[in-house]
Amino acid sequence: MTGIHSIAETGAFIMDIRSFFSFRKLDQLDPRHLRLTIVSLVSVIVLMAVSAVVAFFLTLKGEEQTLVPDVCDLELSSALIRLQEKELYPRISLRFSDDPETRGRILEQDPLPGAIVKAGRRISLVVSRGAAQDKIGDYVGQNLDEVKLHLQTVFGSTRQLITVREPSVYVFDPSPAGTILQQSPEPETQLSGPVQLAFVVSRGPEKNLVKVPDLAGLGLSEAALQIEKSGVAFTFSVRPAEGKEKSGVVVTQMPVPGTLQDPATPVSIVFSLPAAADGMVTGLFSQELPEYPYPLKAVLFAEKPAGGRTPLISVEHSGRLFTLPYVLPTGTVLELQVLNRVVARVEAGK
Numbered sequence: 292m293t294g295i296h297s298i299a300e301t302g303a304f305i306m307d308i309r310s311f312f313s314f315r316k317l318d319q320l321d322p323r324h325l326r327l328t329i330v331s332l333v334s335v336i337v338l339m340a341v342s343a344v345v346a347f348f349l350t351l352k353g354e355e356q357t358l359v360p361d362v363c364d365l366e367l368s369s370a371l372i373r374l375q376e377k378e379l380y381p382r383i384s385l386r387f388s389d390d391p392e393t394r395g396r397i398l399e400q401d402p403l404p405g406a407i408v409k410a411g412r413r414i415s416l417v418v419s420r421g422a423a424q425d426k427i428g429d430y431v432g433q434n435l436d437e438v439k440l441h442l443q444t445v446f447g448s449t450r451q452l453i454t455v456r457e458p459s460v461y462v463f464d465p466s467p468a469g470t471i472l473q474q475s476p477e478p479e480t481q482l483s484g485p486v487q488l489a490f491v492v493s494r495g496p497e498k499n500l501v502k503v504p505d506l507a508g509l510g511l512s513e514a515a516l517q518i519e520k521s522g523v524a525f526t527f528s529v530r531p532a533e534g535k536e537k538s539g540v541v542v543t544q545m546p547v548p549g550t551l552q553d554p555a556t557p558v559s560i561v562f563s564l565p566a567a568a569d570g571m572v573t574g575l576f577s578q579e580l581p582e583y584p585y586p587l588k589a590v591l592f593a594e595k596p597a598g599g600r601t602p603l604i605s606v607e608h609s610g611r612l613f614t615l616p617y618v619l620p621t622g623t624v625l626e627l628q629v630l631n632r633v634v635a636r637v638e639a640g641k
Contacts, residue, residue, distance in 0.1 A: 394421030468495030
């Protein structure tokens with residue numbers, strides 16, 4: 292009985308499908324319509340399969356490859372057009388160059404010309420901002436050393452287009468020493484290549500004559516103090532005491548005390564060195580310096596082995612030969628500074 296009921300239910304289901312397609316019996320369906328329906332369904336399935344296969348292989352193929360063009364030395368606009376023609380895109384960075392004429396042109400590119408890359412890749416371009424300074428500034432009234440430092444800073448990453456001609460011309464003037472009074476070329480002159488600036492610089496006010504102090508019989512510290520106060524230039528020499536001369540003091544000087552002379556003219560001083568005691572060293576510190584256009588602050592320090600740092604003399608010095616006798620503990624280091632810069636450092640007695 293159960294089998295009979297199952298057959299009956301299946302037949303009823305088939306009849307429901309037939310009624311859904313608006314026919315009662317399969318024999319009633321037109322054979323031509325049946326074939327057309329089957330062909331249409333198969334065609335749709337085949338078309339979908341072909342489309343899926345084509346899409347799959349297109350995905351595997353990826354982007355097209357292209358040749359990187361040479362855009363160096365081109366204007367930025369022309370370089371962008373070249374890249375666009377190859378379906379490439381720019382990544383731009385800016386940099387100063389040492390040639391004012393390169394402003395707006397391509398200095399470097401990465402990848403290099405001729406490389407094969409995928410379309411759509413970004414090409415790194417370095418574009419020139421021109422020279423760091425495209426015209427000469429107005430430096431009159433500024434300090435010469437500060438102007439030199441400024442120019443080195445401005446052109447720090449490129450070739451220095453503006454340099455200072457050496458030596459500058461120095462003249463006496465009421466303005467502070469080192470002040471630029473005149474310049475050539477004139478301010479606002481356009482740069483077309485490397486230029487040397489010529490300056491006329493102040494030596495400071497013309498100094499009055501100075502009076503030579505009486506140094507005879509003074510020890511080192513007292514003589515150094517008198518030299519500092521008077522403002523005279525000086526050169527020392529040393530020798531052993533002779534006859535009844537006392538050692539460890541100034542024995543002669545030239546010119547004689549009370550003489551009026553130019554502050555740049557040195558006073559020649561002879562110092563009698565004492566005999567070296569145990570643990571002490573004597574001698575003459577001597578250092579050749581450049582000739583300065585105007586006096587610069589010079590300080591000679593003594594660094595003793597036990598510690599501590601003592602200035603032996605502090606003067607305005609015009610350069611050339613710097614000398615000073617010393618009587619110091621063994622192992623003391625002598626350090627000469629000009630404008631707070633160390634120009635000499637030696638151990639006493641070496």
